[in-house]
Amino acid sequence: MTKLRPLSLFIGCAFAANSYAMTPQPDPDNVGGYVIERSQIIAAENAKTTDPMYDVWAQALATASNTVVEAIAPGFNTNPDNVKRVERVFPETEWNFLTQMAAPEYTYTRFLRAIGKFPAFCGEYTDGRDSDAICKKSIVTAFAHFAQETGGHISIENVSDNPLGLEEWQQALVHVREMGWSEGQPGYTTGCGQDDWQNKRWPCAEGQGYFGRGAKQLSYHFNYGAFSEVMFDGDATVLLNNPGLVADSWLNLASAIWFFLTPQAPKPAMLHVIDRTWTPSQRETDAGIGYGFGTTINVINGGIECGEQNKDKGQPVNRIRYWEGLVENYQISLQSDETNTCWQQTPYGSLNLNGATDVLYTNWDANWKYYPDRPGGVSFECELVGFQTAYSALVAGDYEKCVANFYGSHASWPAVRVVDELDPDTGGGTTDPTDPPVDGVASWDQNKVYTGGEQVSYKGAIYEAQWWSQNNQPDLGGPWKLIQAAVSTTNAA
Incomplete structure (x- = not known):
């Protein structure tokens, strides 16, 4: 991923200065179209993404090749360093302790492979932070959410259904597929087949169902497509054509690790809440959003589980109970400014960020400001926005695709072709x-x-x-x- 930077949210129409050296030329191969030099595209993107957090996100989402990942197994000397750390702080005996009720598709080997795909998970911190402690806390955080998302939720007093007397926080990963669904059933196809950018980027495969699978219960074609791009070198079709892999391979746990590491602007990545790389903006602080497990709930499902109105709701109460049980069992150290709950937080979906200048965004959209020195006043640029678009600032090459309107999401945008070098005799x-x-x-x-x-x-x-x-x-x-x-x-x- 290239170097990136934030841009504050722009409201209303404006006359914009010529900030970047964008000199589109008429396209000799397409009447009415334009060509832009790639160096100008790169310069414009880098100028918009200088905040260090964009580099942090890029490093967090870096992936190992699947060839390396599929060679990982417990105890192997060839295992990546972050996997060896997991084996040290969370050995297979602990995995077995927390998965006695789990579906057989979830194994310790697959857990290690899921982590091995993302070197930043349980990676090394060189700035004095305790890498082992952060690793263990990250795993415990993940298991607290696993216990809610895919857990058994069986009371310890229910001897007939829970003969081993397992605590509910020991009942994670019971479900590998959403209850009531099985392979071969088409479903969760809302939006499939429409003539929009989501279907152009992540086209649904006929007869496939995109219901919940894996530890995070990945759902809907756009999530399967985006995850597939990360897992398979930009190829969205692998999991769109075969979504069952998210249940029946190490992807069932990798999908959860991916979610743990991915910011959803303006939400931070859960890892960066845990390791405190993230710094809350003033708007977030004013909304009660700070460090602690409660913010990870807000990241996952804040609209349903956070806020005063959800204080006594079952889902957040369960998550917090599971977290507290795991923290006590594993003696996880918490700092004084960490809060386990999110009932006192404004859900992210209700947070008004209009005008905020200290919030980072992760999606590109066309810059519709007027530039008098460019053809038709069009900017020929994209800008960072706080809503989902066809183009992610966390995906290498997406800025160029945004400028070229690769998925056709910008209505009335001129046809643009990016070239390595402009022809001085164009026209x-x-x-x-x-x-x-x-x-x-x-x-x-x-x-x-x-x-x-x-x-x-x-x-x-x-x-x-x-x-x-x-x-x-x-x-x-x-x-x-x-x-x-x-x-x-x-x-x-």
């Missing part, structure tokens, strides 16, 4: 040989594209473009202003 044409340059300023070329600030000479005078121009004769005004009048060569009588 053809030559300078009039009878109108030589003046004082080193090149003479006007009717076929060349000029942008604001560029100067030309014409019939002995010098003109400067005020905005984008092509085939506008300088002495007729319009986009051109006179900088230096022609000097008369006729001698006075």
Whole structure:
């Protein structure tokens, strides 16, 4: 992933300055279209994403190859370093202790492979933070949510259904598929087949069901497609065509680790709440959102489980109970500013972020501001926004796809093609040989594209473009202003 940076939310229409050197040229292969040099695209993207958190997110979402992952097994010397840390702080005996009621599809080997896919999970901190402690706390946090999402929820007093007398926080991963669903059943196909960007990016496969599977109960085609892109080098079709892999392979746990590491703007990644890489914005602090397990609930399901109205609701009460049981059992150290609950928090979906300048966003959308020095006033840029779009700032190459409108999500956006290098002769044409340059300023070329600030000479005078121009004769005004009048060569009588 490339280097990234935040942009504050823009409200309303505005006249925008020429912040980046975007010089689109007419596309000789597509009438009405334009070409842009890739270096300009990269420069614009980097200029919008300089905040260090974008690099942190990129590192957190870096993945190992599946060849490496599928060679992982308990005790192997070749296991990646983060996997070896997990084996040390959470050995197979602990896995067995927490999964006595689990579905057989969930195994310790698959757990290690899921973690091995993401080197940042239980990775090494070099800034003095306790890597082992963060690793153990991350695993315990994940299991508290597993116990709610896929747990048995059987009381310890219910001897007939719980003969081993397991605590409810020991009953995680009972379900690998959503209850009432099985492979071969089409379902959860809401939105499939529509003519929209989601279907262009993540097309549903005929006859497939995108119901909940795995430890996080991954659901709906857009989530399967996005997860597939991460797991299979950008190929969304693998899991769209075979969603059952999320139940029957190590992907059943990898889907949960992926969710744990992925920010959903403006929500932080759960890992960065746990390891305190994330710093709450002022809006979040004012909304009661800070460090602790409660914020991870808000990240997962805040609209249903957080806020005063949900204080006594079953789901959050269960999560908190499971978390507290696991924390006590594993003697997890908590800091004084951590809060286990989220009833005192505003759910993220209800948080008003309009005008906030200290919130980071993770999706690209077309920049609709007006640029007078560009064709039609179009920016030919994208900007960061706080809602889901076709293009993620966390996916390498998505900014370029956004500018080129790859999935057709920008209505009335001009056709754009990105090239490695602009052809200096794009559009053809030559300078009039009878109108030589003046004082080193090149003479006007009717076929060349000029942008604001560029100067030309014409019939002995010098003109400067005020905005984008092509085939506008300088002495007729319009986009051109006179900088230096022609000097008369006729001698006075």
